[in-house]
Amino acid sequence: MHTWYEKSVFYHMYPLGMTGAPKHNDSQEITHRFEELNKWIPHIKALGCTAVYIGPLFESSSHGYDTRDYKMTDRRLGDNDDFVQFVNLCHEDGIKVVVDGVFNHTGREFFAFRDIQDRKWDSPYKDWYKGINFDWQSPMGDPFGYEAWHGISDLPALNLQNPAVKEYLFNVIRFWIDTFDIDGIRLDCANVLDFQFMKEMRAATSAMKDNFWLMGEVIHGEYSRWVNPDMLHSVTNYELHKSLYSGYNDHNYFEIAHNVRRLEAVGRSLYTFVDNHDEDRIASKLTLSDHLFPVYLLLFTLPGIPSVYYGGEWAIPGKRTSTCDDMLRPAIHPDEFEKLHCDLTEQIGKLAGIHQTHEAFHNGIYKELLLTNRQYAFSRTGDEETVITAVNNDEAECSLSIPVSGSFSEALELMSGKAFPIEEGRINTVLKACSGQIFQLLQPQEE
Numbered sequence: 001m002h003t004w005y006e007k008s009v010f011y012h013m014y015p016l017g018m019t020g021a022p023k024h025n026d027s028q029e030i031t032h033r034f035e036e037l038n039k040w041i042p043h044i045k046a047l048g049c050t051a052v053y054i055g056p057l058f059e060s061s062s063h064g065y066d067t068r069d070y071k072m073t074d075r076r077l078g079d080n081d082d083f084v085q086f087v088n089l090c091h092e093d094g095i096k097v098v099v100d101g102v103f104n105h106t107g108r109e110f111f112a113f114r115d116i117q118d119r120k121w122d123s124p125y126k127d128w129y130k131g132i133n134f135d136w137q138s139p140m141g142d143p144f145g146y147e148a149w150h151g152i153s154d155l156p157a158l159n160l161q162n163p164a165v166k167e168y169l170f171n172v173i174r175f176w177i178d179t180f181d182i183d184g185i186r187l188d189c190a191n192v193l194d195f196q197f198m199k200e201m202r203a204a205t206s207a208m209k210d211n212f213w214l215m216g217e218v219i220h221g222e223y224s225r226w227v228n229p230d231m232l233h234s235v236t237n238y239e240l241h242k243s244l245y246s247g248y249n250d251h252n253y254f255e256i257a258h259n260v261r262r263l264e265a266v267g268r269s270l271y272t273f274v275d276n277h278d279e280d281r282i283a284s285k286l287t288l289s290d291h292l293f294p295v296y297l298l299l300f301t302l303p304g305i306p307s308v309y310y311g312g313e314w315a316i317p318g319k320r321t322s323t324c325d326d327m328l329r330p331a332i333h334p335d336e337f338e339k340l341h342c343d344l345t346e347q348i349g350k351l352a353g354i355h356q357t358h359e360a361f362h363n364g365i366y367k368e369l370l371l372t373n374r375q376y377a378f379s380r381t382g383d384e385e386t387v388i389t390a391v392n393n394d395e396a397e398c399s400l401s402i403p404v405s406g407s408f409s410e411a412l413e414l415m416s417g418k419a420f421p422i423e424e425g426r427i428n429t430v431l432k433a434c435s436g437q438i439f440q441l442l443q444p445q446e447e
Contacts, residue, residue: 002359002362002363003211003213004050004051004096004183004211004213005051005096005184005211005213005233005234005305006268006269006305006362006363007050007356007359007362008049008050008051008096008305009048009049009050009051009300009305009306009307009308009352009355009356010049010051010052010053010098010271010305010306010307010308011044011047011049011051011052011053011307011308011310012052012053012054012273012276012277012307012308012309012310013037013040013052013053013054013055013310014055014277014309014310014329015033015037015054015055015056015057015077016056016063016064016074016076016077016329017277017326017328017329017330017331018037018040018310018329018330018331018332019033019036019037019077019331020331021033021074021076021077022076023062023063024061024062025059025060025061025062025068025074025075025076027075027076028075029075030075030078030079031075031076031077031078032078032079032082033076033077033078034077034078034082034083034085034086035078035082036333036334037077037086038085038086038089039334040310040334041086041089041090041093041095042093043334043337044095045093045094045095046349047308047313047345047348047349047352048348048349048350048351048352048353048355048356049095049308049352050094050095050096050356051095051096051097051098051183052090052095052096052097052098053098053099053100053186053215053307054097054098054099054100055099055100055186056074056100056102056188057073057074057077057083057099057100058070058071058072058073058074058100058102059072059073059074059075060074060107061107061108061109061154062107062154064100064102065100065102065105065155065188066105066106066107066108066109066154066155067102067106067107067110068106068107068109068110069110069111070169070172070175071172071175071179080179080180083180084179084180084181087180087181087182088181091181096183096184096213097180097181097182097183097184098182098183098184098185098186098213098215099176099180099182099184099185099186100185100186100188101173101185101186101187101188102188102189103158103160103169103187103188103193103197104149104157104158104160104188104189104192104193105148105149105155105156105157105158105189106155106156106158107154107155108140108153108154108156112125112128112129113125113128113129113156116128116129116132116144117142117143120134120143120144121134127159127162127164128158128159128162128164128165129146129147129156129157129158129159130146130147130156130157130158130159131145131146131147131157132144132145132146133145133146138153139153140153140154149189149192160193160194160197161194161196161197166197166200169201170200170201170204173185173201173204173205173208174208177205177208177209177212183209183211183212183213184212184213184214184215185205185212185213185214185215186215186216186217187214187215187216187217187232188217189217190216190217190218190226190232190235191216191217191218191219191220191221191226193216195231198214198216198226198231198232199230199231201214202214202230202231202232213233213234214231214232214233214234215232215233215234215235215236215271216232216234216235216236217235217236218235218236218238219236219238220238223235223237223239223263223266223270224265224266227266227269227270233269234269234270234271234305235270235271236270236271236273236276237263237267237270237271237272237273237304239259239262239263240256240259240260240263240267240270240272240302240304241272241273241274241275241279243255243256243258243259244256244274244295244298244299245274245282245285245286245295247393248286248287248288248291248294248295248393249285249286249287249288249291251373251374251393251394252373253371253372253373253374253375253376253391253393254371254373256298256302256376257368257371257376257378260302260303260366260368260378261368263303264303264366267302267303267304267366268303268304268363268364268366269304269305269363270303270304270305271304271305271307272299272302272303272304272305272306272307273299273306273307273308273309274295274296274299274309274312275309275312275328276307276309277309277325277328277329278320278325278328279328280318280319280320280328281309281311281312281316281317281318281319281328282295282312283312283315283316283317283318284317284318284319288395288434289315290395290433290434291393291434292315292344293343293344293347293434293435293436294391294392294393294434294435294436296344296347296348296351297347297351297389297391297436297438298389298391298436299351300351300352300354300355300361301351301354301355301361301380301387301389301438302366302378302389303364303366303380306352306355308348308352310332311330311332312348313344313345313348313349314340314341314342314344314345315342315344316330316332316340318330350415354414354415354438358382358385358387358414358440359382359383359384359385360380360381360382360384360385360386360387361380361382361387362382363382364380364381364382364387365380365381365382366378366379366380367379367380367381369388369402369403370390370400370402370403374392374393374394374398375390375391375392375393375394375398375400375431376390376391376393377389377390377391377400377402385440385441386406386408386440386441387414387438387439387440387441388402388404388411388427388438388439388441389436389437389438389439390402390429390431390436390437390438390439391431391435391436392431392432392433392434392435392436393434394433394434395433395434396433397430397431397432397433398430398431399428399429399430399431400427400428400429400430400431401426401427401428402426402427402428402429402439403425403426404422404425404426404427404441405425406441407443407444408422408441408442408443408444409421409422409442409443409444410422410442411427411439411440411441411442412439412440412442413429413437413438413439414438414439414440415437415438416437420439422441427439
């Protein structure tokens with residue numbers, strides 16, 4: 001049996017952006033924007049997604065990653081009861097909920113940091129942060145220095161080797177599970193989190209809720225250092241993300257195939273995506289818009305747990321600038337869904353359904369079958385079936401002869417429903433320009 005997360009198709013929500021919430025959390029008033037977020041749930045279900053990763057969510061000073069209070073829903077979105085209702089509505093529709101865990105750093109308005117500002121060396125929290133030094137002032141004018149994430153003074157770094165900090169954060173997670181019934185956490189900045197902290201978190205959360213999922217944000221490095229039985233279940237597959245758009249822009253499937261082969265040991269459990277809240281949108285990264293569909297086809301059929309970033313299903317463009325990410329995180333009201341609906345929306349919905357239905361995509365073994373710069377075919381084999389994907393990045397159609405192992409009689413193309421004979425151990429097909437096909441191999445019917 002596969003776990004819920006191995007079978008999932010994720011929908012990535014950035015709530016402060018998608019609701020058009022204020023950039024700074026200056027008001028004392030609570031604004032119930034979850035009423036708007038709740039209206040996304042039927043759309044997410046209709047798209048074929050079975051899990052959401054939503055965040056940042058908790059009370060912060062500005063962008064959501066400068067936490068003020070881990071136990072309070074950001075007042076720009078609503079209150080804790082609003083988030084309880086959101087999770088309940090998701091669960092009623094069979095959708096799991098994963099939230100952002102920002103545990104590497106806090107904001108300057110977090111209670112422990114405020115206490116050090118007030119009481120200095122007499123504060124019981126002076127060892128909660130890295131590099132606290134009362135011999136010099138911080139750039140923000142504090143009577144002490146401290147280590148900040150990437151040198152950003154608004155984000156003082158927590159000392160995750162301190163048992164009191166670990167105990168506090170694990171109690172926060174227990175609070176989230178008990179109060180909101182969340183199903184997992186995406187760990188912000190997991191690439192710099194203390195490894196022992198993550199190991200203890202794995203052990204603690206496994207005892208809190210069955211199949212509780214831990215996924216880490218990791219950009220560079222050997223993913224197996226984080227993804228293993230002692231630490232995290234998954235990390236963000238930035239390597240595949242990069243190879244997907246550059247492989248298409250350069251008409252170079254070798255880059256994608258090399259990346260998949262290199263990651264085969266851990267690739268099936270990685271969180272895969274073509275864009276997110278920190279990256280230019282795939283519709284803006286691709287040189288040819290016709291490549292959008294085959295890129296998503298690979299996202300849903302290559303090893304990994306696929307995720308769609310909100311707006312991606314409508315091919316929304318967006319590029320960050322050196323000072324602003326706003327274009328990556330636009331406000332979209334549910335009233336706009338019908339107007340935004342396009343061919344890609346339908347295609348992604350179909351791909352999500354295929355991914356859900358066919359267990360070969362849930363941890364199925366990958367095998368490369370055909371590879372040139374402009375054509376690529378591979379199989380995924382699970383316990384019950386083998387499925388073959390074939391893609392063409394050329395602007396002209398091509399004929400492919402794909403080798404098939406085993407005693408299969410025909411192949412059902414899952415996007416069109418058309419049957420193809422398997423003759424002399426091969427599927428012979430014609431791929432249109434900038435397109436792809438997915439074949440389920442069928443055994444001969446018994447007479």
